[in-house]
Amino acid sequence: MSDWINELATLHASGEAFALVSVIRVRGSAPRERGARMMVTTDRVVGTIGGGGLEHQAIEQARTQLHSGEDLELSAELTPAHDQICGGAVDLLIEIFNSGPRLILFGAGHVARALTQVMQGTGVRIECVDAREDQLQHPEMPASVIRHLEHGPDFAGSARFQPARSIVCVMTHSHELDLDLLRTLLPQAPAWLGLMGSKTKWHNFRRSLLAEGFSEPQVDGIHCPLGSRKLGKLPREIAISIATDLLERIHAGE
Incomplete structure (x- = not known):
């Protein structure tokens, strides 16, 4: 028993x-x-x-x-x-x-940690993936967050990912890692896929992904930039903006 x-x-x-x-x-x-x-x-x-x-x-x-x-x-x-x-x-x-919406954050940096705090109490299961233990175990990260200490593309390619119920934000410390993650995530068609970055970053990523053979509908389904800079540029201000977009998406699907 x-x-x-x-x-x-x-x-x-x-x-x-x-x-x-x-x-x-x-x-x-x-x-x-x-x-x-x-x-x-x-x-x-x-x-x-x-x-x-x-x-x-x-x-x-x-x-x-x-x-x-x-x-x-x-x-x-x-x-x-x-x-x-x-x-x-x-x-x-x-x-x-565990069938409800999952918010999976690839990256445990300043904005990701602020987003986990802002999303507390919303009923969304929050998970964070990062190979950097010091960031994943940072004291700013709420205890309720499920943490995956591993390379992001490895987790994204595993059976645990479950794309159909996953709302995904790619916000790692590395442009190269972000792009690798998108290459892994796009064929799996997660419920929602967002990328943190500037319009210039998105322009370059979009061009690269299309050149690699991903279709325009696939690539243009990525939401970038995340949130709105009208609310400010501090990590918590960005997190509040992103959380607003995410909750609108979640409740629109109910």
């Missing part, structure tokens, strides 16, 4: 979306008892509700619910159609966790 609870806590803290599939009722003979559970992500399964066709169906349904973000209760007869001959029936509850 403790291993299962630890795995649940680890998944929840990671920010990765997952489904918790629970056996909530059993009628007649069944391979697992009421209370049996398994956790399903986009690429793995932890635990079991009894195996066979029933479990396969439950895993497929759980991944469908991961896409929709909605919980579901369903019933299943344990018949040969489910590759099981127990003869009983079970009711399953599929609960979805």
Whole structure:
């Protein structure tokens, strides 16, 4: 039991979306008892509700619910159609966790840290990716921020990224790294992609990406510059401006 609870806590803290599939009722003979559970992500399964066709169906349904973000209760007869001959029936509850919007900041510099502070209390899950431990663990970074100490393109290319539910801001300390990130991110089509920088920087990046073969619709889907300089140029002023744009985007999609 403790291993299962630890795995649940680890998944929840990671920010990765997952489904918790629970056996909530059993009628007649069944391979697992009421209370049996398994956790399903986009690429793995932890635990079991009894195996066979029933479990396969439950895993497929759980991944469908991961896409929709909605919980579901369903019933299943344990018949040969489910590759099981127990003869009983079970009711399953599929609960979805961590399916809300994720704000992923690539870079943990002054503006990124200010943005994490401004976005506190908005209901948005905030994650920050940076290979520089001193910046990622900076005391200005709120404790609730999920931190990924690794090279940005490595994280962006991993299964943990989940582009469909990710609002992304690229704001690293390096123009070269920013461009590498855009090369990795563009094919994945995140829900929203922004780049911090000047109009001149954007002009140069746009020209480079088009020359490398990215399409105009792909490249022009990048939001740059981020925010508005009308609110000021200090990190917190820029962060407030960016946060306003992000929240408008998030709530427009509700």
